[in-house]
Every structure is written in C-alpha cells, then in structure tokens.
Amino acid sequence: QKEVEQNSGPLSVPEGAIASLNCTYSDRVSQSFFWYRQYSGKSPELIMSIYSNGDKEDGRFTAQLNKASQYVSLLIRDSQPSDSATYLCAVQGGYQKVTFGIGTKLQVIP
Amino acid sequence: SAVISQKPSRDICQRGTSLTIQCQVDSQVTMMFWYRQQPGQSLTLIATANQGSEATYESGFVIDKFPISRPNLTFSTLTVSNMSPEDSSIYLCSVATGTFPYEQYFGPGTRLTVT
Numbered sequence: 643q644k645e646v647e648q649n650s651g652p653l654s655v656p657e658g659a660i661a662s663l664n665c666t667y668s669d670r671v672s673q674s675f676f677w678y679r680q681y682s683g684k685s686p687e688l689i690m691s692i693y694s695n696g697d698k699e700d701g702r703f704t705a706q707l708n709k710a711s712q713y714v715s716l717l718i719r720d721s722q723p724s725d726s727a728t729y730l731c732a733v734q735g736g737y738q739k740v741t742f743g744i745g746t747k748l749q750v751i752p
Numbered sequence: 753s754a755v756i757s758q759k760p761s762r763d764i765c766q767r768g769t770s771l772t773i774q775c776q777v778d779s780q781v782t783m784m785f786w787y788r789q790q791p792g793q794s795l796t797l798i799a800t801a802n803q804g805s806e807a808t809y810e811s812g813f814v815i816d817k818f819p820i821s822r823p824n825l826t827f828s829t830l831t832v833s834n835m836s837p838e839d840s841s842i843y844l845c846s847v848a849t850g851t852f853p854y855e856q857y858f859g860p861g862t863r864l865t866v867t
Contacts, residue, residue: 674853685844685858686795688753693853730794738783738854742795 645669646733648743656751661718663746665731668712675707676732677716679725680745686730689716721750754779754847756859764865765835772831773862775845780825783848785856786818790841798843801828835866 678686807820
C-alpha cells in the first residue's frame with residue numbers, strides 16, 4: 643500500500659510568519675511530487691511540483707525534497723490570511739498515478 | 753494549464769438512480785483521471801481514462817458501478833450507477849500534462865448528494 647502521510651493540523655501561524663508543511667511517503671520509486679492548495683468548497687489548485695533533491699522556489703513558496711529520507715516539505719514565507727486553506731501533498735509513482743495525502747489545514751491568524 | 757469544466761456542478765439524486773458527470777477540456781489531452789473526495793477525506797483515484805482504450809479502475813472501483821467513456825481527447829464522462837447514500841461525495845476530473853513531471857490540473861468538481 644503506497645502511502646502519503648501528512649499531519650492533518652490545523653497548523654496555525656501568525657500573519658507574516660513562515661508556515662512549514664511536511665509530508666512523508668512510502669514508495670521509494672516515486673518520481674515526482676506535488677503540492678496543491680484547496681480552499682473549502684473548491685477543487686485542488688497546483689502550487690508547485692518538484693522531482694530533484696533540494697529546494698525549488700516560486701515566489702513565497704519553497705518546496706523541499708529529500709528522497710533518501712522520503713520527505714517533502716512546503717514553506718510559505720510571509721504567510722497571509724489568504725493562504726488559509728488545506729494543503730495536499732501528492733506523490734506520483736508509475737503510470738502517472740498520483741497518491742494524495744489527507745492534507746494539512748493551515749490557518750493564518752491576522 | 754488547461755481549462756476544465758464539469759457538469760453538473762452539483763446534484764441531489766435519489767437512491768437507485770444514476771448520474772452522468774461530464775468533463776470538458778479546452779485542449780487535447782491524453783490522460784484524464786476521475787477522483788472522488790468524500791467529506792473530510794483526501795482524493796481517491798477512481799480510474800484513469802485514456803482515449804481509445806478501456807478505462808483502468810483502481811482497487812475498490814468497478815466498471816459496472818462507475819462506467820467511464822472517453823470518446824475523444826477533450827471529453828470524458830463518469831456515471832455513478834445505482835446510487836446509494838455512500839456515493840455522496842465530490843467527483844473531480846483531472847488532466848495531466850503530456851510531459852514529465854505530468855502535473856495534474858483539476859476541474860471544479862461535481863458535488864453529489866444521494867438521498
């Protein structure tokens with residue numbers, strides 16, 4: 643059973659702080675990794691993808707991948723109340739199939 | 753990214769009936785996927801729908817319950833058959849880009865309530 647583990651939260655951070663979201667996965671042959679943001683009542687929206695070890699930055703978002711530790715994280719700098727949402731970690735294995743974690747609910751407190 | 757639409761956006765259906773959900777994409781895509789998201793849960797893949805071949809179903813999902821059509825590279829349908837209240841969920845279609853890392857983009861979803 644291929645699993646993607648996330649802490650369901652909620653994770654509360656004050657406005658302007660760095661939010662750190664973490665994800666572990668069980669399938670060692672996983673090839674690419676995604677972070678999605680899902681607002682309540684909406685469908686998931688792709689934030690970033692990453693497939694090489696290290697950091698990948700896009701604006702206020704940084705994704706970090708460590709394949710040896712089977713660990714993916716997402717950092718959100720200068721968190722805003724509009725960042726309050728559920729963040730889904732997703733892991734792609736063979737045949738382009740993606741497994742999603744349960745998601746971490748982030749609350750940014752003004 | 754592709755623009756994806758789904759119809760209907762929501763519906764309330766009686767048990768024992770069937771509902772067909774449509775997914776339309778504004779560009780040609782090879783791979784389309786159907787997911788279910790039950791309240792408070794994450795996304796569960798129902799099946800992969802490739803044009804020109806039978807859909808590939810995940811464990812726990814069968815064609816008789818969730819028949820899928822993929823007549824061309826921009827359109828797919830998912831039917832939820834002989835519905836029960838346990839089928840109440842959000843159903844989402846997604847499409848994948850044709851190149852690595854095959855990012856997936858989601859439609860707005862169909863919220864189904866079975867009474």
